[in-house]
Amino acid sequence: MSLLEVRNLRADVDGKEILKGLDLTINAGEVHAIMGPNGSGKSTLSYVLAGRDGYEVTGGEVLFDGKDLLEQAADERANDGLFLAFQYPVELPGVAGMTFLREAVNSKRRHNGEDEIDAMGFLKLVRAKAKTLGISDEMLKRAVNVGFSGGEKKRNEALQMAVLEPRMMVLDETDSGLDIDALKVVAEGVNAMRSPDRGILIITHYQRLLDYIVPDKVHVLADGQIQRSGGKELAVELEKKGYAEYIGAAA
């Protein structure tokens, strides 16, 4: 059974159809990349998967580990192991990084019928993971993402991923706003998460990120549908030729 199965998915935003029958199958252990021009439906797909309000599914289905994903609220999807790394991580003034992480971890544990994590164990866990991502204790004490640079915000997303250990990660334009050094750190964080029982979906406009996180499969998304699928060489081809032929095909 595949980990994530998207079948003929259709979705509207503000009454306009953005996803027009999208099919995608990701098995555990695979890294997929979806590439596409602006306005092709990339971010809509990530929000529909994560369960954001205002994205209305009008057709098709999504199975996550065989379960109907679209039936569930955003928090239930997350606790079942779906993780969306945001293109623009949200600032939470007054909510300390540690508090945020502890709430997230305990929500998952409660969801799984487990006891809350003990404070010392949690601190050790977070510190160890934070260190590999170059995140200081001081940063963990600060309010989530408030006053963070682009690179700090994305490293913070990578930390949440590492602590929550999701089974399916969706990375929405993770490379946007990153310089090359920050990109490498984040990519290393993602690569460290690669495992036979985890799926990863990278959504990106540019091939650059895929030099560091090498995908097993690449899909071209345009006009709300997967137009073409291939191996990692497809990303290189897209970087050279651009998306013109797909935009043409869609028009």
Next chain:
Amino acid sequence: MTDRTLLLDKIGGAGLPTPRVESWKYTDLKALARLNPILADANSGQSITAVPTGTLPEIEAAQIVLTNGELRPDLSDLTALPEGVTVEETDAPAPPEFWREDALVGLAPGTAIAIRVAKGVEASKPLHVISIASGDAMAIRPSVTVSLGEAARLVLIESHIGDGTYFTNVTANVTLARAAALGHYKLQADGRSAFHIARTALTLGDNTEYDGFRLSTGGTLARDEIRATLDGSHIEARLNGAYMAGDGQHIDTTSFIDHAKPECRSHQVFKGVLDAGGRGVFQGKVLVRPDAQKTDGYQMNRALMLSPDAEIDSKPELEIYADDVKCSHGATIGELEENQLFYLMARGIPRDRARHLLIEAYLADAVEHVGHEPTRAAFQKTISAWLQHHDGTPETLEIRGART
């Protein structure tokens, strides 16, 4: 039968203030007039045999307990007061000039609990004045005067809790002599059917420091009125607070800061959270008299609306007669942000819990102004508990021995 005086008979004359009076425009006392409670007699609080725990902030302090407005030496730590601090019942001082016409001020009893800190004394631990009320259709009148001698220092916590449809008419007079410093933190957590109307008069002398914070969560109708007279130079007056009103609650904060002398600073930040059926009122006035050059005055009221059925009336006022001052004021109204809620939910945090986290974070910004760390932590806990009870069953206060 003892003498059973009704509130409206006691007040007589023009009766309770009505919305036609400008300072009562947003707070209507009709429901209190309808209740027309009986003035509690001296022994009505004797049935309360213990200080209830749970709602009160847990702070290491010497307790001074009032039940239905009367001092209860048996429940208080009067014999264990910090050195240089005295507490006794005295004749109540005459009401300040600016409140002489107010019928409810005239209602204050003939006696007051007087707290004094002698000149130069730094109280070794906080005092916690706890007013407990229990009863229906009953009016109680807790009255406290606080005076700090020259260079004296004190942390004073003032808590109001209770159970029933009572009316508590609170009077507090605070006087700081030269170079004294007071941390004054008030928790108004009266019963959800109670009426709480409080007036606090502050008279601050040269070089004094007043760190005030007021947290209001109780009552069906509550009004907290503060009048600060900065009657000296180089005064630092911080008057901050937070209020939370749910269904059927009306919480009014009315402040007046009178800058009479030069080179003083006043700082006010109030933050409110209003849920469906809840209403907040903030009226804040800063007066800078002609002599009060180099005044630094700041006033801000921020309200977070959790529902379209919540209401806030905000009326900030600046009246300045000096020409070399730095004063600003403002008011904002906001809602919880959907993108923040979604971000928290995308990390597995259920919607209700996500809302609580964001509301707590919103209020934390006000509570962090509390200068006394143990009180700050206790107030933070009060807020968390309020949020938890607010969505579930409302907290009921168990007052031992009080009701049958």
